[in-house]
Amino acid sequence: MKILKRDEAIVGVVIFLFGAITTFLSLKMPIGTLRMAGTGFFPLCLGILLMILSAAYVFRLFVQYKKIVIQKETAVKTPGAMRQMGLFLGAMVLATLFFNELGYPLTSFLLMAALLRSLGMKRWAFNILLSFITAGVSYFLFVQWLKIPLPKGWIGL
Amino acid sequence: MFESLQYLATGFTIAGTVQNLLYCLIGAIVGTLIGVLPGIGPIAGIALLIPATFGLNPTSAIIMLAGIYYGAMYGGSTTSILLNVPGETASVITCIDGYQMAQKGRAGPALAICAIGSFIAGTIGLFGLVFLAPPLAEAALAFGPPEYFSLMIFGFIVLSNVTGTSLLKALMMATVGLIIGTIGLDPVTGDARFVFGSTYLLGGIEFVAVAIGLFGIGEVLTNVQQPQELLEQKVTIPRFRDLYPSLQDLKKSIASILRGAGIGFGVGLVPGPAPVIATYASYMIERKISKHPEEFGKGAIEGVAGPESANNSACQSAFIPLFVLGIPFAPPTAILLGALLIHGVSPGPLLISQHPGLFWGVIASMYIGNFILLILNLPFVPLFANILRIPKKILLPLVILFCITGMYTVNNSIPDIWVMLLFGALGFLMRKWAYEGAPLLLALVLGPRLEIAFRQSLMISHGDFGIFINRPISMVFLLATVLFLIIPLIRMTLKKQRKEG
Structure with missing residues (x-):
């Protein structure tokens, strides 16, 4: 049985937020059309893609582990x-x-x-x-x- | 074919004069030194030394500058192996297994195999250059924006498959790299994106800063948090007989070298940062076909031999579009184009007929240069490998000093150092949570080109995505991409079924 480390899930959420911020800021730029894509079109696609990937990652973290034990990363540093x-x-x-x-x-x-x-x-x-x-x-x-x-x-x- | 050989012989006569041999030697030595210093890559090196060639004839000048180019490409691998600091972009992949080899006391064989692989790849590249230049240059012309886009997507998936343990994590990092690559001016419209009023950000994020930060500073910081006794320890000291590759190492590497040379030559003809793509593609193939893929990432010599050969071969074939079409596909060849123009030579289809001495002389000099590099570098392997004898508590500050100095020299910019430190901290955290830096870095380099190709393709097709599958070359790359994504999943499912069965 594997243990879900809290840090891993937090990193996934932070990456999701980065994607969300990118999407939000891209929407403030001209998006244009498929025929003539605007400045914000490409970063918008990337922001959405990052949100999907990070959501899938966090989802998998929770689904894959048979026993979910939220474990705080142990501080090994002196x-x-x-x-x-x-x-x-x-x-x-x-x-x-x-x-x-x-x-x-x-x-x-x-x-x-x-x-x-x-x-x-x-x-x-x-x-x-x-x-x-x-x-x-x-x-x-x-x-x-x-x-x-x-x-x-x-x-x- | 016979005619080409005759021309090549003439080229060797031109490159073999005392004067040109001397410039070739100077170029190879200076290039190696530049490559060894983190931050000062071939681009900065060639740019810095163009003024030194003003007094020379065009052939000697290009011979020297080309020597700096491939010398720097070789030198870049030295810091990758010893310090995990890529001297230039194409050496990023060498860090993965080269550094692990050095940590196990096998820096010598790693450095030596780089020199041997580069020489063999250089030889193959030379013959390819002589015989295949005209037809291959035509083939490269068949690449339009959709083909280019599909090729890069293929590159990302390949890279994400080869690095690290999690495909999802690698793809996330590649996407983060692509987003960082959008900072600055929109490459199509020229509008500012994500600059938040900063003039520095208008120019985008400096690639070298990200590379040195993620790999160099990140590695140093990981070491710094170790307890004192570990810092006092030296890396495994190689015995003299372990400084050069054993027969078994050579046997293991030869096929990788030959494959790397072939891949590098082919990729070098395609628009884009050829050496980078070539090294990644070579690494991926080596890992896929290896009987022990689990050794990759832990110090597999094939993971150094293949990519380094691909790197050298791609550098040589990148001269084909430069000379034959007058189109530089990579930044160093773009600077060489500038140098050619400064010396009154216009590259293009007429270059071979108008300046045969220069064309064949430079090609022959590349072979001589590769030989010089081999002769120069093999005896220096023990010297370089012994850098690891320095205790970490002295070596780490030295690496930081060279990183900061090297970073400043790229653009004479303090903000670049800040970016480097920021990515250094990020690299440290990424190591901690097992995220790979390589996909982020490749995405940052390819991002703007990918966006241009994507938007141009949609413009051509009036917004129809079918353009990516209607064109045969593009479709082949996309099919290969899908296969690369599906095959590991099928394998995993079969493995699972077998286990359960």
Whole structure:
């Protein structure tokens, strides 16, 4: 006997809602005729198709399982792993946010240092050295050698 | 036929000059490096280096740019195998089994089989190019919007069948990809759709951002949530003798390589992103005919050999419509068309008679280039494979840095990085709930073309859907699609009946 996981059903419903929103927004555009389809015609078809597919998926989830036991996804992630993930994502978001202002070499150095630290690289000296080397190599590869225009930022490199 | 061989010999004389050999070598090396760097695919690579060819004669310039093209296609598979980051679109499928092979300590054989398969496919592609170019180019002309639409529908169903365990989930992802593909300007009327007042969204969602996000960032995030001790662990380190494919690997791969080469060559002639379709079609066929289909997705070498050969072969045959018709069917060949025009060469039916040196010289150089790639890449297999020796806690930040840098270089755009991060989070969640990224990605690429083909077909038929079944080629594709949908259902029912019986 299989167990129905609540998360699977929720994902199916979320996809259904995405299809419904697409359909709703498409209806606000010109639909046209079959002979001369308008801007909203194709996304309307796709929205309806997605709703049908996701409804069929959720329906099958309920029908296929002989014994329906709504089971909440067990949280296997430790608080440490979640913190690690949060720090990792935060570093990426901050780097993107200040990419233009800080410039490529500084952003890549700070990003590397933050990511290494978030993954548990405790020795600061090694962390900084590795980040410096990585930032330097990538700067010479992309900016100096491939001549790719990357943000210079306030340090002007 | 004899005449073609004579012309080919002349081509080898032209491509074999010291100057052209040097440009071919530079193109292959630069292309491989570009392909290895995530984000900078063949399109950006060729575009970036066109100015460097201004001082060259047209033949040398196209030889070098073509070298960058197929070098990048090869290099793209390296990151797919080692880091699960597709360097370019056609390498997405290589991620599936290539990355699994690398995780099991078999990165070396995967990389080597790519090089060997690409070379064999390149050889077959060359002969196909020489002998079949004129008649096949005519056949490709028979494809109108209905045929194109049916072919793409066939591609989606095929893809949905091959990826993952649930056809419904794969079809849902393909539909989501098609919806995302409608963001931006309507390809027929030019009206804005789903842009919510944003000028960035007018240009649509950048494919590379989605590809790197779903596959690269998604994979990194999945790794990041692992406990510390797992992050300290290195991937299985290959022994030296395991760095190259064994005789058994070669035996297993040779038929896949030959089939992949054939599929790739045929698909390359058809309008559309040929290498992408070719790799998916090849993977599907390999899995369908394999005696052990359950190994696919878990590191089957045939799942790397077939698609990579198809990729290389499709790249070569894509030159036929470019040279003979002057119509580029894929973005990299479109950029090559631009380069040809910059150098004062107009491709079309008269190209072979007006510029025989260029046509045959470039064709011969492709073969030389493939040989150079094989010679260059086989010795580097241990070097690439050893990238996996780096502990994950160092490798993961490096991948993120290269993903962000690579993403920015595509359009010099910060919003592209945001899109990449967004799809990275989505890729992470999709992994968690066992949804495949490949159907979404293919749908995103093919979506606008599918819509154009669909709407043009209906315009031609005055709104009659019969156009898709009244035209023989289109009907064949649709029939094949129906068969692909029905056969697994029949098989399942029979299995069930047998079990119950």
